[in-house]
Amino acid sequence: EPATGFESFDLGTAVDGGLDFDIGAKDEAATPDFNPPAAPVSAGNEIKYEFIGKPDYAMVRLSLQANQTMQVEPSAMAAMDSNIKMVTKAKGGIFAGVKRMLTHESFFMNEFTAQNSSGDLYISPALPGDMDHINLNNNSIILQGSAFVASSMGVSINSKFQGLKGLFNGEGFFFIQASGTGDLFFNTYGGILEIPVNGEFVVDNGYIVAFDETLSYETEVVGGLKLGLTTFMSGEGIVCRFRGQGRLWIQT
Numbered sequence: 001e002p003a004t005g006f007e008s009f010d011l012g013t014a015v016d017g018g019l020d021f022d023i024g025a026k027d028e029a030a031t032p033d034f035n036p037p038a039a040p041v042s043a044g045n046e047i048k049y050e051f052i053g054k055p056d057y058a059m060v061r062l063s064l065q066a067n068q069t070m071q072v073e074p075s076a077m078a079a080m081d082s083n084i085k086m087v088t089k090a091k092g093g094i095f096a097g098v099k100r101m102l103t104h105e106s107f108f109m110n111e112f113t114a115q116n117s118s119g120d121l122y123i124s125p126a127l128p129g130d131m132d133h134i135n136l137n138n139n140s141i142i143l144q145g146s147a148f149v150a151s152s153m154g155v156s157i158n159s160k161f162q163g164l165k166g167l168f169n170g171e172g173f174f175f176i177q178a179s180g181t182g183d184l185f186f187n188t189y190g191g192i193l194e195i196p197v198n199g200e201f202v203v204d205n206g207y208i209v210a211f212d213e214t215l216s217y218e219t220e221v222v223g224g225l226k227l228g229l230t231t232f233m234s235g236e237g238i239v240c241r242f243r244g245q246g247r248l249w250i251q252t
Contacts, residue, residue, distance in 0.1 A: 003021060020104055027052055040072075044221050045057060046154070047062055049061065049063065050063075051131060053139065054131065055190075056130075058124075058125075058131035058183055059122055059123065059131075060124075061121070061122050062120065063118065063120055064112070066117050067114065067116070068113070068115060068118075069111055069152075070112050070150055070151070071150065071151055071157075072111075072123055073109070073110070073154060076124060076125055076126070077122070077123060078122040078123065079114070080112065080121045081120050081208045083114060083116060083117055084114050085115050086110055087110070087113070088108050088203065089108065089109055089110075093224065109157075111153075116137070123149060123150050123185070127146075127187065129187055129190050129191075130165075130182075130187060130251070131185060131192075132186060132208075133185050134199055136154075138181050139212070139213070141177075141179075142178075142212075142213055143175065143186055143210045144176070144209055145177060147186045147188055148184075151178065151183060151184045153243045155178055155179070155181070155182045155183070156179055157177075158179070160175045160177040175206070179213075186222060187252065190251040191251065192209055192250075193248070193249065197242055197244065197245065198245050200242065201242045202240070203239060203240050204238075204239055207236045207250045208249075208251075209249040211249065212246030212247040212248075213246075214244050215243065215244040215246040215248065216243050217242045219238060219239075221237065221238060238251075
């Protein structure tokens, strides 16, 4: 029989309290690797990676070592070597999947593993724009809804309830909380700027991408309580005032 890129499709296998959809990959490499020439990949992280096309239509190439696994948002895989196997899971079961949906993420999560040998995985988010990388070391980052792209397996992705202030900051009641140790990749529509905060910093509610959990924030109106007149005259409205010490990522 002619060789195909996929050997099996196992629908509905229960693993880790959730559903698994298993797409098996061939052991032998029957197709040439998709490796366009590019700058050297980073070497100081758990996952070696290289960004391509920043900041307008960013893609990241992940160089996985043998038996190394990455968890990736659905529909973000653009290309991969033929020895990489994909498994789709409802991570943490139904309840955890529903909580992810509250942050505009998918109920399911894809896991990609380089079987028996190293391989390259190309990730491109659905929204055109910029991507960035954070190396977590037993700490947490808060992301805007739908900003998560991929992470190493030591990073857990959960929803974080914001309280009533979520009604006014444009992000809804829930943020994404990424915590643990490992590599985290996120994206947004527009370029990403990292700003160190030590004290207070004010950001328009539509420009927040991510921030260290060491920062707290409050939602307020520019110019105080005179919302109607101030908004009409200045073109500004609801902002978030961050306090503390940490990193803040905003979009252009």
